[in-house]
Amino acid sequence: MKxxxxxxxIGFCAVMWINIPFPFIIPKSFPPPVYRFQNNPRTKEGFELxxxxxxxxxxxxxxxxxxxxxxxxxxxxxxxxxxxxxGFNDHLGFRxxxxxxxxxxxxxxxxxxxxxxxxxxxxxxxxxxxxxAEDLNTVIGKLKxxxxxxxxxxxxxxxxxxxxxxxxxxLAQFTASLVSADAKYDKVKRGDSHFNQYEQKGYEIFQQxxxxxxxxxxxxxxxxRNTGIEVDSTLxxxxxxxxxxxxxxxxxxxxxxxxxxxxxxxxAHDGRFANISEVFEHYNSGIIQSPTLDSGLRKGIPISSDDxxxxxYFLETLTDSNFIRNSLYSDPALHGEMAKPVEESH
Amino acid sequence: MIQxxxxxxxxxxxxxxxxxxxxxxxxxxxxIQFRAYVHGYPLELNKKYQNPFGEAFEVTRFRFYTGKIxxxxxxxxxxAKITSPYHLIDxxxxxxxxxxxxxxxxxxxxxxxxxxxxxxxxxxxxxxGALDPAKGMFWTWNxxxxxxxxxxxxPLSTQPSHLFxxxxxxxxxxxNTVWKVKLFSTNDESFLITKENKIxxxxxxxxxxxxxxxxxLRETSSCMMPGALARKISENFIGTFTGLTISPNP
Numbered sequence: 001m002k003x004x005x006x007x008x009x010i011g012f013c014a015v016m017w018i019n020i021p022f023p024f025i026i027p028k029s030f031p032p033p034v035y036r037f038q039n040n041p042r043t044k045e046g047f048e049l050x051x052x053x054x055x056x057x058x059x060x061x062x063x064x065x066x067x068x069x070x071x072x073x074x075x076x077x078x079x080x081x082x083x084x085x086x087g088f089n090d091h092l093g094f095r096x097x098x099x100x101x102x103x104x105x106x107x108x109x110x111x112x113x114x115x116x117x118x119x120x121x122x123x124x125x126x127x128x129x130x131x132x133a134e135d136l137n138t139v140i141g142k143l144k145x146x147x148x149x150x151x152x153x154x155x156x157x158x159x160x161x162x163x164x165x166x167x168x169x170x171l172a173q174f175t176a177s178l179v180s181a182d183a184k185y186d187k188v189k190r191g192d193s194h195f196n197q198y199e200q201k202g203y204e205i206f207q208q209x210x211x212x213x214x215x216x217x218x219x220x221x222x223x224x225r226n227t228g229i230e231v232d233s234t235l236x237x238x239x240x241x242x243x244x245x246x247x248x249x250x251x252x253x254x255x256x257x258x259x260x261x262x263x264x265x266x267x268a269h270d271g272r273f274a275n276i277s278e279v280f281e282h283y284n285s286g287i288i289q290s291p292t293l294d295s296g297l298r299k300g301i302p303i304s305s306d307d308x309x310x311x312x313y314f315l316e317t318l319t320d321s322n323f324i325r326n327s328l329y330s331d332p333a334l335h336g337e338m339a340k341p342v343e344e345s346h
Numbered sequence: 347m348i349q350x351x352x353x354x355x356x357x358x359x360x361x362x363x364x365x366x367x368x369x370x371x372x373x374x375x376x377x378i379q380f381r382a383y384v385h386g387y388p389l390e391l392n393k394k395y396q397n398p399f400g401e402a403f404e405v406t407r408f409r410f411y412t413g414k415i416x417x418x419x420x421x422x423x424x425x426a427k428i429t430s431p432y433h434l435i436d437x438x439x440x441x442x443x444x445x446x447x448x449x450x451x452x453x454x455x456x457x458x459x460x461x462x463x464x465x466x467x468x469x470x471x472x473x474x475g476a477l478d479p480a481k482g483m484f485w486t487w488n489x490x491x492x493x494x495x496x497x498x499x500x501p502l503s504t505q506p507s508h509l510f511x512x513x514x515x516x517x518x519x520x521x522n523t524v525w526k527v528k529l530f531s532t533n534d535e536s537f538l539i540t541k542e543n544k545i546x547x548x549x550x551x552x553x554x555x556x557x558x559x560x561x562x563l564r565e566t567s568s569c570m571m572p573g574a575l576a577r578k579i580s581e582n583f584i585g586t587f588t589g590l591t592i593s594p595n596p
Contacts, residue, residue: 039471116489119471123479123486136480164480168472243488245521245573 019043019156024104027181029189029217033104035118035176040169042177046156048332050174053167055331058142059122060132061088067125067132067171068331070097074324076260077101077178083271087125088133094235096271098256099264101180101323105218111253111269113224114243119172136164143167178329180259181217184317189217195317202314205307212296213255219318224252225294228287232270239269250292259318276315280308372427372448374539376417377546378457380435380443382408382586384553391438397557397564403500403510405553409436410494410583411463411476411483417449418456418528420536432463434476434483455536456590457547461583462493462524465517488571490515493523494583496556503567512563514579516572523572523580532589548591555585 022044024037040046054071057063070085070093071077077100079085085093095111109115115124125131126139143149143162154160156170187193195203206214215221224240231238231251240249253269267273273282283301287293303311323329382389384405394404413432419425427450436442463477468490473479483492492515503510516523529549531537539545557563559582561575569575 110487114488116469117471120479120484120486120489123484127486140480163474164478165472165474172471244518245571 019045022047024177025179027179027186027217030102030181031105031218034107035104035172037173037176040119040172042173043156045152046170046173047177049152049156050170050172050177051329052152052332053171054174055333058146059126059134059139061134061138064088065132067122070125070131071100073330074263075099076180076263076320076324078264080263081265083266085131087131088129091130091133093128093130094237095269096266099260100175101178101259101320102218102257103178104176106222108222108254111256112239112243113254118176119168121175122168122171139167140164178323180320180323182322183259183320186217186320188317196313198310198313199317202310202312203317205310206314209301209303209307210258210311213294214258219258220255222254224249224254226251226290226292227253227268228282228289228293228297228300229268229272230288232272235270237270248292251290252292258315260320260323261315262319263324276312277308280311372429372450374449374451374541375544376447376449376457376539377544378415378445378447379546379548380412380445380551381548382437382551382553389437389553399564401500401502401564403498403502403557405496405498407438407495407497408553409434409438409483410461411435411491412445412459412461413463413467413476414458414460414526415445415447416458417452417454417539418458418530419452420455421452424450424452432467432476434481449539451538451540453536453538455534456528456530457549458526458528459549460524460526461587462515462580463491463517464524465522468517485513485515485571490517490572493580500564500567502564505567510563510567511570512568512579513570514576514583516576518572521572521574521577523576525580525584527584527587529587529590531592535592537592545592550588550591551586552588553586555588556582559585 020043022042024033024042026033053059054067057066057069059066065088070079070087072080074080079097083096085097087093098111103109103118106118107116109118109121110124115121123136126134127136140162143153150160150162153162153166153170157166184193184195184199188195213221213223213225226239229251238250240252240254241247243249256264256267261276265273265275267276267279273279280303283297284303285300287297287300289298384395389405389408391408392404392406394402396402411432411434413430414428415430416428430445430447433445434442467477477491479486483495484490485492492513494515495511495513497509497511499508500510501508505511514523537545556579561578561582563579563582566575566579569579
């Protein structure tokens with residue numbers, strides 16, 4: 001009876017050409033999201049349009065740099081094994097491409113928090129001459145001339161027309177939907193699995209030494225901190241200070257999530273740490289003192305070789321294989337194919 | 347019979363309610379015409395001017411955001427209803443420098459308006475109309491609207507091609523460049539807006555004050571991001587609003 005009602009409803013939606021609502025499910029124990037699809041109600045059609053745009057080079061100047069060129073699903077939507085990503089004409093980007101997941105909980109996006117709303121984020125890579133190198137009006141023109149996009153936009157937004165707002169809202173329907181909350185850690189928290197003794201030990205060390213900034217369940221407190229790094233002499237990237245203009249913010253960057261951490265190497269805003277061992281060693285012995293250094297890091301964090309052994313076991317439980325293999329998030333042009341499986345490496 | 351009386355009373359009540367609403371109905375029109383001046387003459391883009399030091403300059407582009415415009419009524423009980431959206435005033439497009447605003451009738455002595463996009467509207471996500479990022483007034487790496495943009499050239503500029511560029515914005519804390527302005531008629535006269543009497547208000551901007559105000563721009567040829575300098579230049583900019591000239595619609 002219930003299924004009949006559902007079928008009737010979907011049939012009704014189809015006949016009336018009403019978009020099917022596509023409720024966003026907040027994972028258990030996660031805080032309320034910042035972005036609630038206000039003014040941009042999530043629908044299956046809207047999500048699919050955003051997904052198509054995300055994987056389409058049409059958004060870039062030469063057609064070769066879709067969002068997905070730097071945000072690869074098998075790397076939890078970071079760039080796999082790249083310090084900096086390659087954009088238009090093989091230009092190198094300015095920062096390490098972060099993984100894209102659990103974005104609805106971020107009030108500010110990017111390493112420096114310069115983006116104040118998820119909907120306007122795509123403008124940054126789209127217009128950056130080193131990334132997609134496009135012009136907004138040119139993109140709109142290209143989409144309008146395309147065979148399929150005008151129909152899809154009309155279907156999603158209820159009237160003909162393509163403008164920047166519609167493009168950005170469609171993209172947000174997709175990117176805001178990327179939720180990673182199904183790693184072994186989550187299964188343990190839900191009571192569906194349990195840590196082995198190594199993972200459990202690692203979890204305890206994690207809680208003692210890392211969770212002050214990498215707070216559960218997002219594994220970041222989304223604050224800006226100087227983790228005792230030196231400025232790179234070529235990039236001259238002072239992080240948060242670039243946005244606020246305040247010298248107190250010099251060399252502060254947003255704490256990255258540790259979810260999927262073994263897929264998102266190299267680490268830090270410029271990918272200066274090639275692997276997790278370098279990160280451990282940095283906190284253990286590599287902290288550089290400076291006026292804006294995080295107060296909790298003045299003496300570094302001692303991480304013994306035993307700690308490292310167990311921490312790696314725990315951090316592996318944050319790899320969300322279901323997320324990176326979810327065909328709902330993969331390139332629609334390759335529909336049905338599994339995303340490339342990732343070798344467990346660290 | 348009682349039924350009839352009842353419905354009549356109801357009808358009366360309805361009339362009364364609609365009547366009281368009608369008072370505040372936005373059935374009149376206020377026309378606002380922005381005009382920029384250099385040395386007392388209307389600004390012409392791409393024309394050579396000289397500053398008081400005899401140094402040449404030319405303005406090639408001048409645009410700014412304004413919004414939340416409402417008449418300042420002399421009757422304190424008439425609270426201005428601020429419904430006006432944002433407008434991008436662009437001096438290369440004469441249509442954009444004239445705004446027609448639906449307002450409630452009343453006696454006024456000035457107008458209030460906001461220059462720039464305030465913090466609430468800066469972080470609403472993807473917008474359309476005047477706030478469409480395709481208008482080229484949005485910073486993509488540090489989300490926020492450029493509240494005003496003036497570009498040109500002068501031999502004084504040390505920038506390539508002797509360009510000067512001021513892209514002024516910023517809405518956070520001390521670096522806020524958004525201003526709420528009240529402007530009164532130059533001769534302190536009040537004016538009556540009615541449905542029949544469409545008033546045209548001319549808002550003058552004296553660009554001399556922008557260039558030679560408290561922060562003289564001849565010492566700085568560019569400002570392209572939020573910060574202390576942008577804030578100072580916005581103080582110059584706000585000083586260019588000199589007052590209103592009011593005339594009945596010709």
